Amino acid sequence: MRTPTELAQVFREKQLKLTPQRQLLFNLLHDNESHPTAESLFEIASKQMPGISLRTIYQTLGELAEMKELQLVDIGNGATRFDPNMSEHQHFVCDSCGAIHDVDITSAPKLRAGSADGFAVEEIGVVFRGRCGRCNQGDQSRQTTKRSPGLQAKNKAS
Amino acid sequence: MRTPTELAQVFREKQLKLTPQRQLLFNLLHDNESHPTAESLFEIASKQMPGISLRTIYQTLGELAEMKELQLVDIGNGATRFDPNMSEHQHFVCDSCGAIHDVDITSAPKLRAGSADGFAVEEIGVVFRGRCGRCNQGDQSRQTTKRSPGLQAKNKAS
């Protein structure tokens, strides 16, 4: 994603208003590597701008995504994560703490879906799952990421 | 996924009842390569067994998943897809017709997340997107897969 200043320029050119809500989000997202959810951004934004609407967060995130200023990262479970880092990279999701880390697949050559099958691949999404370094060592801390609650219901610890 | 007969055996051993609902699903899922949603299975099942509950479909699918008899395929958008094919393979999702096809990555060597970062990768999910052979040629048929409706709202065709 571009800098808040650059984005302001882009918005002006498209006769989109430079509202304080938008500017705040530009700032919160710039260089943000936490892969936040709309909800988490809402909480943070609310501190600096009490009263801002969650609806507006979704709205703005959607606009930025449409403008290719950020990408949506779908990790299967839970809310969509937003990523201002548009460079080609993949993600590692920690099943323990829920954190998402960027992963650059330098080694693995470009994947190719069998074009022989007639598929026109436009996008490839890769998500690694496991436990991050911190969660790996030490405590078996409480699981944050809920993996299909129901599917584990039967494990009744009696 | 194993055959309906084999599954019956497994269920008996685990003192799980062999209900007609379960048997029906065993049959509908066996060798099913359509990557159905719970809803689509429900519709088909309803024809052979009017009155069957969608809740039961979800319930049974969850159990089978827990038993590693089928896997959940998350394509980001829409409902979860269920896949009785447990062999290691990836998926291609057609953005035009929504169909999901199996893809065997023979060429691409095993991906590895930088273990140097201390990540313990347990699972890798890969989803290819694009247009399938049929949708690629001929008509630019109506899009079935809805990609973030809101994000395209602004494209007002006036």
Next chain:
DNA sequence: TGTTAGTTAGCATGACTTGCAAATTAGAAA
């Protein structure tokens, strides 16, 4: 055939998003 633990069916509830319309406001013109 009776007994009972395992299942099903319905409906409520929850998580995450989007639709909608009234109220508000940024930005340009007067």
Next chain:
DNA sequence: TTTCTAATTTGCAAGTCATGCTAACTAACA
């Protein structure tokens, strides 16, 4: 600076997908 208006923000309803809960039901076995 005041006025004007199209763009935006809000709050709330509604939608989609999935799970929680529990009364009614039944497969399986003695």
